[in-house]
Amino acid sequence: MVMEEKLVINELEQGRELAKRLMSNLKDTSSIESSKSLISEILSIYQNAISMLDDKKVLKRSREIDDKDSKNVIKKRKVFEKKTEKVSFFVGAGQEKGSIDDGYCWRKYGQKEIHGSINPRGYFRCTHRFTQNCLAVKQVQKSDRDPSIFEVKYVGSHTCNNTTTSPKTPNFSVSTFQEGNTADEQREDIKPTKTEEAMMSFEDLESKKNIFRTFSFSNYEFENGGGGWKGNLFHENQLSPAATTSGSGITSEIATAPASVENSETADSYFSSLDNIIDFGPDWLLSCDVLNW
DNA sequence: CGGATTTGACCACT
DNA sequence: AGTGGTCAAATCCG
Numbered sequence: 255m256v257m258e259e260k261l262v263i264n265e266l267e268q269g270r271e272l273a274k275r276l277m278s279n280l281k282d283t284s285s286i287e288s289s290k291s292l293i294s295e296i297l298s299i300y301q302n303a304i305s306m307l308d309d310k311k312v313l314k315r316s317r318e319i320d321d322k323d324s325k326n327v328i329k330k331r332k333v334f335e336k337k338t339e340k341v342s343f344f345v346g347a348g349q350e351k352g353s354i355d356d357g358y359c360w361r362k363y364g365q366k367e368i369h370g371s372i373n374p375r376g377y378f379r380c381t382h383r384f385t386q387n388c389l390a391v392k393q394v395q396k397s398d399r400d401p402s403i404f405e406v407k408y409v410g411s412h413t414c415n416n417t418t419t420s421p422k423t424p425n426f427s428v429s430t431f432q433e434g435n436t437a438d439e440q441r442e443d444i445k446p447t448k449t450e451e452a453m454m455s456f457e458d459l460e461s462k463k464n465i466f467r468t469f470s471f472s473n474y475e476f477e478n479g480g481g482g483w484k485g486n487l488f489h490e491n492q493l494s495p496a497a498t499t500s501g502s503g504i505t506s507e508i509a510t511a512p513a514s515v516e517n518s519e520t521a522d523s524y525f526s527s528l529d530n531i532i533d534f535g536p537d538w539l540l541s542c543d544v545l546n547w
Numbered sequence: 548c549g550g551a552t553t554t555g556a557c558c559a560c561t
Numbered sequence: 562a563g564t565g566g567t568c569a570a571a572t573c574c575g
């Protein structure tokens with residue numbers, strides 16, 4: 255492991271420790287000021303870590319471009335320019351056949367057996383690819399480790415306006431993972447959720463990402479007891495590979511959106527309230543209690 | 548009948 | 562040469 259990677263890990267570990275302390279403080283409503291201070295520190299640490307990783311990406315990318323230029327080779331596939339985001343959906347038993355709606359219309363264009371994986375990977379692209387030149391693509395694969403988890407990898411952003419009728423509001427716990435096209439991966443787990451039901455539209459993942467980035471925990475320990483899941487989780491009542499899925503063993507940000515829709519607050523409004531992390535309101539604190547933080 | 552899915556073939560990349 | 566991603570003809574389905 256190179257030195258800069260160690261530094262990043264060190265930064266993230268510090269953030270984790272501070273987060274733990276914050277959790278303890280949150281149980282004591284009298285220490286709000288202390289909690290705010292901790293949050294500020296966490297934000298600073300995560301920002302440092304992110305900056306380190308971004309710098310690595312810039313360096314790596316420039317090297318790739320130089321290599322191409324030096325060889326004077328024109329390659330058809332420009333993989334490194336695509337923005338990818340991995341997400342995992344954790345589905346309940348017997349729900350695989352359900353249909354997940356992430357707010358977009360997808361059309362399956364291929365399926366492949368992946369070397370080393372038990373389950374095939376499905377390839378989906380936006381239905382409006384040709385009508386609106388929307389280049390969004392996603393890959394869905396059932397987790398080998400846990401059949402109840404679908405790993406979904408989103409590549410590119412939607413440029414189409416058409417989302418399916420009602421905003422897809424999957425109820426799930428989400429963890430997204432943004433990857434550079436290489437091994438530079440950022441791990442950011444988050445556990446928002448005011449209640450156990452939040453609705454969110456995938457089109458908002460990108461915009462919310464920064465929010466998660468500023469405040470995230472590794473909830474993997476909570477949800478899997480340290481078991482093998484390395485990535486982000488989505489809890490969804492209904493999900494079909496065609497609709498969404500992915501995020502193979504990776505790490506990322508996590509949002510839990512629960513399973514019923516009784517709570518009227520949508521993910522959108524929920525996340526909006528996160529715009530200023532420091533201003534988490536009483537509701538958020540309540541959710542911490544609910545989650546037994 | 549039109550749109551979506553399946554699936555083998557093809558191609559880019561390593 | 563092996564692997565993953567995409568294409569496109571065949572097929573399915575509402």
